[in-house]
Amino acid sequence: MVQISLAIRGLLDQQIVVRAGGVYWVTVDQPADARLLARQFLEAIPELVPATLICCAGDVQSITNEMAADLGPDKLRLFEIPQSKAEQGLATLTRDMGRVGIPANSQVTLLLPASCWAETTTAKHLKHWCQRLHQWLQARNATLLVITHGEAALLHAELVELNETLSGLGRLYRYNGVIRYQLHFWHNDMGVTSGQEFKLAIQGNALTLIPDTAVDLQPRVADDQHLYLAERAVLEGTPSLSKHWYLFETREALLNEARTARQATVIVGIDNSHQLLDLAQQLHDLREQCGPDLKIVVREMEPAVRYRDERLLLACGANLIVPDGTLLSRFLSMIESVQGQRWQYSQNSDFATLLERQRPPDIRGLVSPRKFFEAIEQIYNENSGEVTHQLVRFQPVPGLDEELFLNQMCLRRFGDFACLLGGDLYLFLFACRADGLDPALGNICRLPWRDLFLQRQVLAGIDDLPREAFLQAESIPAHLNIPFENTVMATPAAGSRMPLTAQRTILPIRELQP
Numbered sequence: 240m241v242q243i244s245l246a247i248r249g250l251l252d253q254q255i256v257v258r259a260g261g262v263y264w265v266t267v268d269q270p271a272d273a274r275l276l277a278r279q280f281l282e283a284i285p286e287l288v289p290a291t292l293i294c295c296a297g298d299v300q301s302i303t304n305e306m307a308a309d310l311g312p313d314k315l316r317l318f319e320i321p322q323s324k325a326e327q328g329l330a331t332l333t334r335d336m337g338r339v340g341i342p343a344n345s346q347v348t349l350l351l352p353a354s355c356w357a358e359t360t361t362a363k364h365l366k367h368w369c370q371r372l373h374q375w376l377q378a379r380n381a382t383l384l385v386i387t388h389g390e391a392a393l394l395h396a397e398l399v400e401l402n403e404t405l406s407g408l409g410r411l412y413r414y415n416g417v418i419r420y421q422l423h424f425w426h427n428d429m430g431v432t433s434g435q436e437f438k439l440a441i442q443g444n445a446l447t448l449i450p451d452t453a454v455d456l457q458p459r460v461a462d463d464q465h466l467y468l469a470e471r472a473v474l475e476g477t478p479s480l481s482k483h484w485y486l487f488e489t490r491e492a493l494l495n496e497a498r499t500a501r502q503a504t505v506i507v508g509i510d511n512s513h514q515l516l517d518l519a520q521q522l523h524d525l526r527e528q529c530g531p532d533l534k535i536v537v538r539e540m541e542p543a544v545r546y547r548d549e550r551l552l553l554a555c556g557a558n559l560i561v562p563d564g565t566l567l568s569r570f571l572s573m574i575e576s577v578q579g580q581r582w583q584y585s586q587n588s589d590f591a592t593l594l595e596r597q598r599p600p601d602i603r604g605l606v607s608p609r610k611f612f613e614a615i616e617q618i619y620n621e622n623s624g625e626v627t628h629q630l631v632r633f634q635p636v637p638g639l640d641e642e643l644f645l646n647q648m649c650l651r652r653f654g655d656f657a658c659l660l661g662g663d664l665y666l667f668l669f670a671c672r673a674d675g676l677d678p679a680l681g682n683i684c685r686l687p688w689r690d691l692f693l694q695r696q697v698l699a700g701i702d703d704l705p706r707e708a709f710l711q712a713e714s715i716p717a718h719l720n721i722p723f724e725n726t727v728m729a730t731p732a733a734g735s736r737m738p739l740t741a742q743r744t745i746l747p748i749r750e751l752q753p
Contacts, residue, residue, distance in 0.1 A: 249448025390699025599654025
């Protein structure tokens with residue numbers, strides 16, 4: 240019997256093989272990863288098995304163009320659903336598949352943004368929809384794989400409840416620089432698998448399992464898990480706390496000693512942002528040499544580490560970043576909290592690659608909608624889950640001129656850019672956490688943003704943007720821009736006054752009547 244599977248290399252058959260008549264669902268954070276999974280599934284379908292791909296406009300071509308010529312079915316039927324009519328198309332999916340004559344024994348792949356399912360969709364509604372599909376598929380001995388991409392926390396929560404209706408549910412997402420596949424449940428002819436999570440990598444243009452069991456080629460000569468190796472400055476002048484604490488005057492001396500450690504706690508300080516790249520490189524080398532059991536703590540002695548810098552240090556090997564202003568007693572408690580931990584990132588990238596992944600694009604200010612869309616599409620496609628970004632839509636106050644509210648903004652950082660479309664302002668902030676959005680807007684807008692805009696909406700990702708409308712708008716009016724720097728008026732010197740400026744005034748010819 241021919242087996243059809245997701246074809247994720249390294250996973251067992253019971254974790255990826257599908258059965259006839261089943262509805263399988265995988266939610267994926269990144270659109271590019273969703274297309275990769277769909278292509279990998281289609282390429283694994285044997286030549287003589289009929290197959291169908293249904294997706295939104297634009298995705299069909301990108302998937303078929305990348306499929307290997309010698310893999311996959313002989314014939315692949317292609318259908319598109321306009322995103323604006325996706326909800327209606329999903330409601331009549333079984334009827335429409337019957338009308339176009341989907342043959343028996345087919346493998347059907349449905350690839351759509353998660354936003355095609357309304358936020359008000361309930362588990363009960365999804366259950367009825369899946370049951371109709373299940374009946375239709377069983378009658379034709381066919382299988383359906385649904386792949387949704389984009390923010391889907393609410394949808395995924397509803398799907399988890401359908402373990403008796405769906406044949407399988409998984410989630411593919413990126414976190415801490417690694418692709419992770421979370422298998423909630425998977426039914427096939429070999430039994431049931433549930434509650435597993437795997438680390439994946441893209442190797443040979445295919446999703447591949449990263450084995451968890453790495454061989455430690457460096458023998459441990461002693462148990463050093465109770466040792467603390469620290470720069471003297473991080474203890475604020477306090478002497479060694481016990482015989483297990485070893486203090487070093489310089490970071491170089493500390494790192495030289497730490498290279499032979501395996502489970503010890505290494506504590507370094509940073510008091511200047513200019514030290515950041517050197518420290519990141521040193522942590523990367525130390526982690527690569529000592530393995531995941533070493534605990535590395537970075538204490539900020541002065542404000543020096545921004546959000547993006549923090550994510551870089553964590554990706555390079557740090558277990559914990561202690562912010563500036565933390566009391567010594569609290570700092571020591573935080574050190575104890577990492578005891579017994581293993582570093583959870585995957586060190587499969589060199590330092591230059593890590594640095595490049597977190598580098599903002601060379602773009603800022605006001606750009607055309609097309610350039611805006613293409614820039615964030617590239618950012619999201621290359622996103623490895625190490626930093627988060629903010630995509631926001633603003634509705635200006637009615638009657639407020641575009642030039643006026645744009646001149647009340649200032650985008651200084653590369654990676655922060657905006658565009659105008661349909662009367663709304665779209666703003667993208669690179670490497671900005673959700674809790675950092677309000678402070679960021681306070682720095683960007685000279686006036687409170689509520690004085691300039693009626694409302695704001697935080698978008699989950701590129702799937703929430705009208706693709707065609709953005710791609711068709713290729714220019715911006717020449718007189719519109721967002722300044723890179725604040726325009727500051729010169730303050731008059733003490734004892735002087737501002738120069739007088741003539742103003743035109745029109746006086747009536749005769750006295751006004753009361």
